[in-house]
Amino acid sequence: MPDPKVALITGGGRGIGREIALAFAREGLAVAVAARTPSQVEEAAEAVRALGAEALPVVLDVADAGAIPVAVKAVTDALGPVDVLVNNAGIAESAPLAKTDPALWERHLRVNATGPFLLTREVLPGMLERGWGRVINIASLAGLFGAPYVTAYATSKHALVGLTRAVAAEVSGKGVTVNALCPGYVATDLTWKGARNIAAKTGKSFEEALQSLARINPGGRLIEPAEVAAAALKLLPDGGTNGETIVLDGS
Ligand code: NAP
Numbered sequence: 001m002p003d004p005k006v007a008l009i010t011g012g013g014r015g016i017g018r019e020i021a022l023a024f025a026r027e028g029l030a031v032a033v034a035a036r037t038p039s040q041v042e043e044a045a046e047a048v049r050a051l052g053a054e055a056l057p058v059v060l061d062v063a064d065a066g067a068i069p070v071a072v073k074a075v076t077d078a079l080g081p082v083d084v085l086v087n088n089a090g091i092a093e094s095a096p097l098a099k100t101d102p103a104l105w106e107r108h109l110r111v112n113a114t115g116p117f118l119l120t121r122e123v124l125p126g127m128l129e130r131g132w133g134r135v136i137n138i139a140s141l142a143g144l145f146g147a148p149y150v151t152a153y154a155t156s157k158h159a160l161v162g163l164t165r166a167v168a169a170e171v172s173g174k175g176v177t178v179n180a181l182c183p184g185y186v187a188t189d190l191t192w193k194g195a196r197n198i199a200a201k202t203g204k205s206f207e208e209a210l211q212s213l214a215r216i217n218p219g220g221r222l223i224e225p226a227e228v229a230a231a232a233l234k235l236l237p238d239g240g241t242n243g244e245t246i247v248l249d250g251s
Pocket of ligand 1: 010087
Protein backbone atom coordinates (compact mmCIF):
# COMPACT_ATOMS: atom_id res chain seq x y z
CA MET A 1 0.00 0.00 0.00
CA PRO A 2 1.93 3.10 -1.19
CA ASP A 3 1.76 6.54 0.58
CA PRO A 4 -0.46 7.52 3.45
CA LYS A 5 -3.99 6.90 2.24
CA VAL A 6 -7.30 8.62 2.83
CA ALA A 7 -10.27 6.61 4.05
CA LEU A 8 -13.92 7.64 4.17
CA ILE A 9 -15.92 5.55 6.62
CA THR A 10 -19.67 5.99 6.67
CA GLY A 11 -21.34 5.25 9.98
CA GLY A 12 -17.97 6.03 11.55
CA GLY A 13 -19.43 7.70 14.62
CA ARG A 14 -19.93 4.54 16.67
CA GLY A 15 -19.90 0.75 16.62
CA ILE A 16 -18.13 -1.07 13.81
CA GLY A 17 -17.38 2.07 11.77
CA ARG A 18 -15.68 3.82 14.70
CA GLU A 19 -13.58 0.72 15.36
CA ILE A 20 -12.51 0.58 11.71
CA ALA A 21 -11.62 4.29 11.86
CA LEU A 22 -9.33 3.66 14.86
CA ALA A 23 -7.75 0.59 13.24
CA PHE A 24 -7.03 2.55 10.04
CA ALA A 25 -5.63 5.47 12.06
CA ARG A 26 -3.19 3.09 13.78
CA GLU A 27 -1.98 2.11 10.29
CA GLY A 28 -1.40 5.79 9.46
CA LEU A 29 -4.37 6.42 7.18
CA ALA A 30 -6.12 9.77 7.31
CA VAL A 31 -9.74 9.09 8.18
CA ALA A 32 -13.00 10.90 7.47
CA VAL A 33 -15.83 9.65 9.66
CA ALA A 34 -19.31 10.33 8.35
CA ALA A 35 -22.70 9.86 9.97
CA ARG A 36 -25.79 11.89 10.91
CA THR A 37 -25.04 12.59 14.57
CA PRO A 38 -22.57 15.51 14.80
CA SER A 39 -21.42 14.77 18.37
CA GLN A 40 -20.53 11.17 17.44
CA VAL A 41 -18.54 11.98 14.29
CA GLU A 42 -16.72 14.74 16.18
CA GLU A 43 -15.86 12.39 19.05
CA ALA A 44 -14.68 9.66 16.66
CA ALA A 45 -12.55 12.14 14.71
CA GLU A 46 -11.00 13.30 18.02
CA ALA A 47 -10.22 9.66 18.89
CA VAL A 48 -8.55 9.23 15.48
CA ARG A 49 -6.46 12.38 16.02
CA ALA A 50 -5.45 11.13 19.46
CA LEU A 51 -3.77 8.23 17.63
CA GLY A 52 -1.72 10.73 15.61
CA ALA A 53 -3.66 10.44 12.35
CA GLU A 54 -5.44 13.16 10.40
CA ALA A 55 -9.22 13.11 10.76
CA LEU A 56 -12.29 14.85 9.45
CA PRO A 57 -15.76 14.62 10.98
CA VAL A 58 -18.44 14.73 8.27
CA VAL A 59 -22.14 15.09 8.98
CA LEU A 60 -23.81 13.03 6.27
CA ASP A 61 -27.07 11.21 5.76
CA VAL A 62 -26.24 8.58 3.12
CA ALA A 63 -29.94 8.49 2.20
CA ASP A 64 -29.60 12.08 0.96
CA ALA A 65 -28.34 11.64 -2.61
CA GLY A 66 -27.57 15.32 -3.03
CA ALA A 67 -25.36 15.41 0.08
CA ILE A 68 -23.03 12.66 -1.13
CA PRO A 69 -20.96 14.62 -3.70
CA VAL A 70 -20.77 17.52 -1.23
CA ALA A 71 -19.40 15.22 1.49
CA VAL A 72 -16.87 13.57 -0.84
CA LYS A 73 -15.68 17.01 -1.97
CA ALA A 74 -15.27 18.10 1.66
CA VAL A 75 -13.10 15.03 2.33
CA THR A 76 -11.05 15.57 -0.83
CA ASP A 77 -10.48 19.24 0.01
CA ALA A 78 -9.48 18.55 3.61
CA LEU A 79 -7.56 15.26 3.42
CA GLY A 80 -7.11 14.38 -0.26
CA PRO A 81 -8.93 12.07 -2.66
CA VAL A 82 -10.66 9.05 -1.16
CA ASP A 83 -8.51 5.91 -1.59
CA VAL A 84 -10.50 3.67 0.73
CA LEU A 85 -14.29 3.81 0.98
CA VAL A 86 -15.94 1.84 3.76
CA ASN A 87 -19.69 1.62 3.19
CA ASN A 88 -20.58 0.82 6.78
CA ALA A 89 -23.55 3.09 7.60
CA GLY A 90 -26.57 0.90 8.06
CA ILE A 91 -29.92 0.48 9.75
CA ALA A 92 -31.75 -2.66 10.85
CA GLU A 93 -35.37 -2.71 11.87
CA SER A 94 -37.23 -5.96 12.26
CA ALA A 95 -40.84 -6.68 11.29
CA PRO A 96 -42.73 -9.64 9.92
CA LEU A 97 -43.34 -9.27 6.20
CA ALA A 98 -47.00 -8.32 6.63
CA LYS A 99 -45.93 -5.42 8.87
CA THR A 100 -43.06 -4.33 6.64
CA ASP A 101 -44.60 -1.18 5.24
CA PRO A 102 -43.24 0.45 2.07
CA ALA A 103 -41.58 3.22 4.10
CA LEU A 104 -39.55 0.73 6.16
CA TRP A 105 -38.62 -1.15 2.96
CA GLU A 106 -37.56 2.06 1.17
CA ARG A 107 -35.55 3.28 4.18
CA HIS A 108 -33.49 0.08 4.26
CA LEU A 109 -32.80 0.06 0.55
CA ARG A 110 -31.90 3.75 0.54
CA VAL A 111 -29.48 3.61 3.50
CA ASN A 112 -28.04 0.12 3.12
CA ALA A 113 -27.86 -0.20 -0.67
CA THR A 114 -28.46 3.03 -2.59
CA GLY A 115 -26.15 5.07 -0.32
CA PRO A 116 -23.25 2.65 -0.94
CA PHE A 117 -24.01 2.69 -4.69
CA LEU A 118 -23.93 6.50 -4.83
CA LEU A 119 -20.79 6.78 -2.71
CA THR A 120 -19.00 4.13 -4.76
CA ARG A 121 -20.02 5.85 -7.98
CA GLU A 122 -18.66 9.13 -6.60
CA VAL A 123 -15.18 7.88 -5.63
CA LEU A 124 -14.53 5.04 -8.10
CA PRO A 125 -13.46 7.14 -11.13
CA GLY A 126 -10.69 8.79 -9.07
CA MET A 127 -9.51 5.42 -7.72
CA LEU A 128 -9.33 4.02 -11.27
CA GLU A 129 -7.50 7.12 -12.51
CA ARG A 130 -4.91 6.72 -9.73
CA GLY A 131 -4.76 2.96 -10.25
CA TRP A 132 -5.39 2.17 -6.58
CA GLY A 133 -8.47 1.92 -4.43
CA ARG A 134 -10.36 -0.15 -1.94
CA VAL A 135 -14.11 -0.35 -1.45
CA ILE A 136 -15.12 -2.29 1.65
CA ASN A 137 -18.83 -2.91 2.07
CA ILE A 138 -20.07 -3.91 5.49
CA ALA A 139 -22.83 -6.30 4.51
CA SER A 140 -24.02 -9.05 6.86
CA LEU A 141 -24.69 -12.76 7.09
CA ALA A 142 -28.19 -11.50 6.22
CA GLY A 143 -26.70 -10.51 2.84
CA LEU A 144 -25.99 -14.17 2.14
CA PHE A 145 -28.80 -16.05 3.91
CA GLY A 146 -32.43 -15.46 4.73
CA ALA A 147 -33.73 -14.98 8.27
CA PRO A 148 -37.20 -14.36 9.71
CA TYR A 149 -38.58 -10.86 10.41
CA VAL A 150 -35.83 -8.98 8.56
CA THR A 151 -36.99 -9.00 4.94
CA ALA A 152 -36.14 -5.35 4.27
CA TYR A 153 -32.75 -5.59 5.99
CA ALA A 154 -31.82 -8.91 4.34
CA THR A 155 -32.92 -7.67 0.91
CA SER A 156 -30.87 -4.49 1.27
CA LYS A 157 -27.79 -6.46 2.37
CA HIS A 158 -28.23 -8.93 -0.51
CA ALA A 159 -28.28 -5.86 -2.77
CA LEU A 160 -25.05 -4.64 -1.16
CA VAL A 161 -23.45 -8.03 -1.84
CA GLY A 162 -24.68 -7.80 -5.45
CA LEU A 163 -23.18 -4.30 -5.74
CA THR A 164 -19.90 -5.66 -4.37
CA ARG A 165 -19.71 -8.50 -6.86
CA ALA A 166 -20.77 -6.47 -9.90
CA VAL A 167 -18.40 -3.54 -9.27
CA ALA A 168 -15.57 -5.95 -8.40
CA ALA A 169 -16.01 -7.58 -11.81
CA GLU A 170 -15.97 -4.18 -13.48
CA VAL A 171 -12.73 -3.00 -11.85
CA SER A 172 -10.90 -6.33 -11.92
CA GLY A 173 -7.19 -5.96 -12.75
CA LYS A 174 -7.23 -2.16 -12.42
CA GLY A 175 -5.69 -1.76 -8.95
CA VAL A 176 -9.04 -1.37 -7.22
CA THR A 177 -10.70 -4.08 -5.14
CA VAL A 178 -14.27 -4.26 -3.89
CA ASN A 179 -15.10 -6.72 -1.13
CA ALA A 180 -17.83 -7.26 1.44
CA LEU A 181 -17.52 -8.23 5.09
CA CYS A 182 -20.46 -10.32 6.25
CA PRO A 183 -20.65 -10.47 10.04
CA GLY A 184 -23.24 -12.17 12.15
CA TYR A 185 -24.45 -10.37 15.29
CA VAL A 186 -21.83 -7.88 16.50
CA ALA A 187 -21.64 -6.30 19.98
CA THR A 188 -22.89 -2.81 19.05
CA ASP A 189 -25.88 -0.52 19.59
CA LEU A 190 -27.62 -2.13 16.62
CA THR A 191 -27.65 -5.51 18.37
CA TRP A 192 -28.57 -4.01 21.77
CA LYS A 193 -31.54 -2.38 20.00
CA GLY A 194 -32.55 -5.73 18.52
CA ALA A 195 -32.28 -7.39 21.93
CA ARG A 196 -34.39 -4.64 23.56
CA ASN A 197 -37.00 -5.17 20.84
CA ILE A 198 -37.08 -8.95 21.40
CA ALA A 199 -37.28 -8.42 25.17
CA ALA A 200 -40.23 -6.05 24.74
CA LYS A 201 -42.07 -8.44 22.42
CA THR A 202 -41.38 -11.75 24.16
CA GLY A 203 -41.09 -10.92 27.85
CA LYS A 204 -37.51 -12.28 27.90
CA SER A 205 -34.96 -10.27 29.85
CA PHE A 206 -32.53 -8.12 27.86
CA GLU A 207 -29.70 -10.54 28.75
CA GLU A 208 -31.74 -13.56 27.60
CA ALA A 209 -32.65 -11.78 24.38
CA LEU A 210 -28.99 -10.91 23.79
CA GLN A 211 -27.96 -14.52 24.40
CA SER A 212 -30.58 -15.70 21.91
CA LEU A 213 -29.01 -13.44 19.27
CA ALA A 214 -25.49 -14.58 20.18
CA ARG A 215 -26.58 -18.20 19.78
CA ILE A 216 -27.75 -17.50 16.20
CA ASN A 217 -24.11 -16.80 15.28
CA PRO A 218 -22.54 -20.11 14.22
CA GLY A 219 -19.81 -19.50 16.83
CA GLY A 220 -22.46 -19.07 19.55
CA ARG A 221 -21.11 -15.68 20.67
CA LEU A 222 -21.36 -12.04 19.68
CA ILE A 223 -18.61 -10.80 17.37
CA GLU A 224 -16.49 -7.89 18.60
CA PRO A 225 -16.30 -4.73 16.45
CA ALA A 226 -12.49 -5.09 16.61
CA GLU A 227 -12.78 -8.42 14.76
CA VAL A 228 -14.60 -6.69 11.91
CA ALA A 229 -11.99 -3.92 11.92
CA ALA A 230 -9.19 -6.51 11.73
CA ALA A 231 -10.90 -8.10 8.72
CA ALA A 232 -11.19 -4.66 7.06
CA LEU A 233 -7.47 -4.02 7.64
CA LYS A 234 -6.60 -7.26 5.82
CA LEU A 235 -8.26 -5.89 2.68
CA LEU A 236 -5.88 -2.91 2.40
CA PRO A 237 -2.59 -4.46 1.18
CA ASP A 238 -2.01 -5.20 -2.49
CA GLY A 239 -2.49 -8.73 -3.74
CA GLY A 240 -5.70 -9.30 -1.82
CA THR A 241 -9.07 -10.60 -2.85
CA ASN A 242 -11.61 -8.88 -5.11
CA GLY A 243 -15.34 -9.52 -5.15
CA GLU A 244 -15.24 -11.69 -2.03
CA THR A 245 -17.83 -11.98 0.71
CA ILE A 246 -15.88 -12.57 3.91
CA VAL A 247 -17.91 -14.25 6.61
CA LEU A 248 -17.35 -13.38 10.28
CA ASP A 249 -19.53 -15.71 12.30
CA GLY A 250 -17.70 -15.96 15.61
CA SER A 251 -16.51 -19.53 15.04
P1 NAP B 1 -24.55 1.06 14.95
O1 NAP B 1 -23.74 1.03 16.19
O2 NAP B 1 -25.99 1.34 15.02
O3 NAP B 1 -23.85 2.07 13.94
C1 NAP B 1 -24.42 2.42 12.72
C2 NAP B 1 -23.71 3.63 12.17
O4 NAP B 1 -24.32 3.98 10.93
C3 NAP B 1 -23.83 4.83 13.10
O5 NAP B 1 -22.64 5.59 13.05
C4 NAP B 1 -24.97 5.60 12.48
O6 NAP B 1 -24.85 6.97 12.84
C5 NAP B 1 -24.71 5.35 11.00
N1 NAP B 1 -25.87 5.58 10.17
C6 NAP B 1 -27.10 5.03 10.26
N2 NAP B 1 -27.92 5.54 9.33
C7 NAP B 1 -27.17 6.44 8.63
C8 NAP B 1 -27.44 7.30 7.55
N3 NAP B 1 -28.66 7.38 6.98
N4 NAP B 1 -26.45 8.09 7.07
C9 NAP B 1 -25.23 8.05 7.64
N5 NAP B 1 -24.91 7.27 8.67
C10 NAP B 1 -25.88 6.47 9.15
O7 NAP B 1 -24.43 -0.32 14.18
P2 NAP B 1 -23.18 -1.23 13.76
O8 NAP B 1 -23.46 -2.57 14.29
O9 NAP B 1 -21.88 -0.57 14.03
O10 NAP B 1 -23.46 -1.30 12.20
C11 NAP B 1 -22.54 -0.94 11.21
C12 NAP B 1 -22.82 -1.74 9.95
O11 NAP B 1 -22.60 -3.12 10.23
C13 NAP B 1 -24.25 -1.64 9.45
O12 NAP B 1 -24.26 -1.54 8.05
C14 NAP B 1 -24.88 -2.93 9.88
O13 NAP B 1 -25.94 -3.33 9.06
C15 NAP B 1 -23.69 -3.87 9.75
N6 NAP B 1 -23.83 -5.10 10.54
C16 NAP B 1 -24.05 -5.03 11.87
C17 NAP B 1 -24.24 -6.19 12.57
C18 NAP B 1 -24.52 -6.19 14.05
O14 NAP B 1 -24.92 -7.25 14.57
N7 NAP B 1 -24.32 -5.12 14.78
C19 NAP B 1 -24.16 -7.43 11.92
C20 NAP B 1 -23.92 -7.44 10.55
C21 NAP B 1 -23.75 -6.27 9.88
P3 NAP B 1 -26.07 8.00 12.86
O15 NAP B 1 -27.24 7.29 13.47
O16 NAP B 1 -25.52 9.10 13.69
O17 NAP B 1 -26.30 8.40 11.45
